[in-house]
Amino acid sequence: MNIFESFRISFRSLLANKLRSFLTMLGIIIGVGAVIIMVSIGEGTNQVVTQQIQSLGSNLITISPGAVSSGGVSQGSGSAQTLKMADVDSINQLDAVAAAAPSYQGRYQVAVAGKNTNTTVTGTSANFTQVKSWPMLSGRFITDDDVTNGTKVAVLGTTTVGNLFGNSNYDPVGQMVKINNVPFTVVGVLSSKGASGFQDQDDAVYIPINTYRSRFLGGKSRDSIQQILVEAKSADQINQAINEMEFTLRQNHKLGFTKPDDFSIRNFADILASAQASTQTMTLFLGGVAAISLLVGGIGIMNIMLVSVTERTREIGIRKAIGAKERDLLFQFLIEAVTLAVLGGAVGVAIGYIGSGNIGNLMHTPTSVPLNAVVLSVVFSAAIGIIFGVVPARKASKLDPIEALRYE
Amino acid sequence: MIRIENLRKTYATGDVEVHALNGVNLVIDEHEFVAIMGPSGSGKSTMMNVLGCLDKPTSGTYILDGIDVIAASQNQLSEIRNRKIGFIFQSFNLLKRTTALENVELPMLYAGGSAKQRHEKAAYCLELVGLTDRMHHKPNELSGGQQQRVAIARALMNDPAIILADEPTGNLDTKSSVEIMSIFQQLNDAGHTIVVVTHEPEIAQHTKRSVWFRDGSVSSDEPVAERRFAEGPDLQLTRHQERKGEGA
Structure with missing residues (x-):
């Protein structure tokens, strides 16, 4: 049929x-x-x-200090204080690196007359906005001069502006804020980036790294950096940049062939994957x-x-x-x-x-x-x-x- | 047309062997009109199934229109049923929810051929049995006699070598029964070979030859004396006869 x-x-x-x-x-x-x-x-x-994850910064690589080992007991990655400002400068010179910015973070009370909030305060340098591909909403970001002179200027995220001034659309440039009771002048506001995972990236305050270290840190931590944020020139050059940085950092830290790295490099492409x-x-x-x-x-x-x-x-x-x-x-x-x-x-x-x-x-x-x-x-x-x-x-x-x- | 020699059919029910057919010899020629008679249990139903290629005999010879049925595979048996045999059943066995025309078309559906050819032939067969005006009715919209006429049209569809009717009037009233027998007689006159299985002597009297079965074999085989002629609608089969003649 x-x-x-x-x-x-x-x-x-x-x-x-x-x-x-x-x-x-x-x-x-x-x-x-x-x-x-x-x-x-x-x-x-x-x-x-x-x-x-891509909004955190494209081609982003982070470098953290390695673990401190006292008497054979490791205190975990990031506990050592091996990263210095000199490392940031030499990484900035590398071929495959577009920009590198230091970062030291802590939670502090930030206050204006009658209002206060507890937020993440980050000490960083002028390169930060480039590394994170993060445009300004108003004013300016921290400059190299601010870092060198340790000026008391602050750049706010929009959520923090909202928390302090009651309205996230308010332009606070020129206002004074007190961070951990130290007065700072607001020079700029970063554009809104939205939440990443559990963290609101806009709930943040940025100040020059040297100011952070001299005002908020004491003792040994004064010279050290918590994290270095690096932007590779392109996605193809991420691996090259990692290799170059590894070489430079080992050289800077005078590590012999047998010694392990005293830092760890993390690639956002891996995190994304x-x-x-x-x-x-x-x-x-x-x-x-x-x-x-x-x-x-x-x-x-x-x-x-x-x-x-x-x-x-x-x-x-x-x-x-x-x-x-x-x-x-x-x-x-x-x-x-x-x-x-x-x-x-x-x-x-x-x-x-x-x-x-x-x-x-x-x-x-x-x-x-x-x-x-x-x-x-x-x-x-x-x-x-x-x-x-x-x-x-x-x-x-x-x-x-x-x-x-x-x-x- | 049909040659059967020493045909046996044995069923095994438990330990007991039942000889439903026990050495049947039968020859049916072209243009014959035969009634197969016998009491229940005589083997006539088994004979019907074997004749219709629905059942395979255990041993013996069965030649239908030159084909050795015993040697045929299941697939070949289907083909023989399709092309050589026209079935007519006691309970009509038309497909429900399907029009008379489509029921009649069915055998050619399995035989192949274009849809146009099929429609034309089916319409022609329905015309032969006088049901042109009931073509698009479904079985439940037809009387018993009409349904059996549709079944006859279906049996004629592939120009079979033989028409096999199993108690064709068993479910019909007297008037319809006579009508159906009249159609059979006219078809036989037009050249069709017809075998009717029945237990009613009156029906058998309409045929030309009656074969009696008893205990699985033929007990008597003689021409019908005092043949009855049924009164029924004239099918105008002269044209059909000519058409058959052309086809042959």
Whole structure:
């Protein structure tokens, strides 16, 4: 028999039982819809995380001091005070480095007349805005002169402006603020950068590094730097920059061949990759859970097709007596199963598209439907139709026509 | 047309072997009109299934229109049923929710051929049995007699070598029964070979030859004396006869 006739017969019998066909498809519709919604949420989250990490600064590399080891007990990375201003200067000279900025951070009380807040105060240099690719909202940033002279000037983030002056749109340039009871003049406000992870990057105050060290630090820490932020000239040059810095720092610190590094270099591309890996795992997990419901939908198809074969035993008997071959009946029932699965898959994709948009709006997370998830779930549902359709279709094709004709 | 020699069919039910057919010899020629009679348990139903290639005999010879049925595979049996045999059942066995026309088209659907060819032939067969105006009705909208006429049209669809009717009037009232037998007689006059399985002597009297079965074999085989001629609508089969003649 012609394959088109097989399709026609199958479609007719599906249309003859519209409600049942729809309910059978519902399993696949929900399955595919769920897979697409889940994967799109995962994919959307991935994009947000990527954007946030990239907003911390493109081509960004951080250098922290190594661990202090007293009597064989390590006090953890960053506990040593091995990084000096001289290191920053020599890193600034390197070929693959665009800019390097020192950083020393602490939490201090910041106050204006009648109001105060507790925020992160960072001592840094003029290069900071370039390294972090962070434009100013008003005023200016710290200059090299400020660092050299240790002037008492401060640059605020918009959240801190809001906390201190009651309105984050207020322009406080020229105002006085007291940081840890030391008066500073506000010279600029950084543009808003938004939250990264759990941290609000706009809740911050920046002052010249030398001022920070002389006013807030004592003893040994006076010469040391907590962290160096480095911007590579381009993404391709990140590895080169890391190698150059490692060499320079070992030379500066006079480390012999056998001595380990007394600093650690971290690359934001690596952090990005590991963050993406973790959101991808989440996507896979969500998709996997949803795929189980697709499997359940497939079993639903098999169940209904088995019932349908039993119910239509007499029809099968008539067709066989009249000359239908086993192959004809196999195709007829297989096509029914695959049609249910593929049609269900298509509706599921449509619902997934609409649903992921709506859920994204509801949860205020962006969603994005990846094309490969759509293709995969449609192919997968067709495969399910074949796999779960074969058993009932074979049952139908193997029926004994005499028995089938006798069936009431 | 049909040559059956020493045909046996044995069913094993538990430890007991049942010989449903126990050495049947039967020859049916072209243009014959045969009634197979016998009490229940005589083996006539098994004979019907074997004749219709629905069931394979255990041993013996069965040649249908030059084809050795015993040697045929399941697939070949399907093909023989499709092209050589026209079935008519007691309970009509039409597909529900399917129009008369589509029911009649069914055998050619499995035989192949274009949709246009199929529609034309089906319409022609329905015209033969006088149901042109009921073409698009579904079985549940037709009377028993009309449904059986649709089944006859379906049996004629692939120009079979033989028409096999299993108790064709068993579910019909007297008037419809006579009508159906009239159609059979006219088809036989037009050249069709017909075998009817029945337990009603009156039905058998409409045929030309009656074969009696008893305990799995033929007990008597003789021409019908005092043949009855059924009153029924004239099918105007002269044209059909010509068409058959052209086809042959």
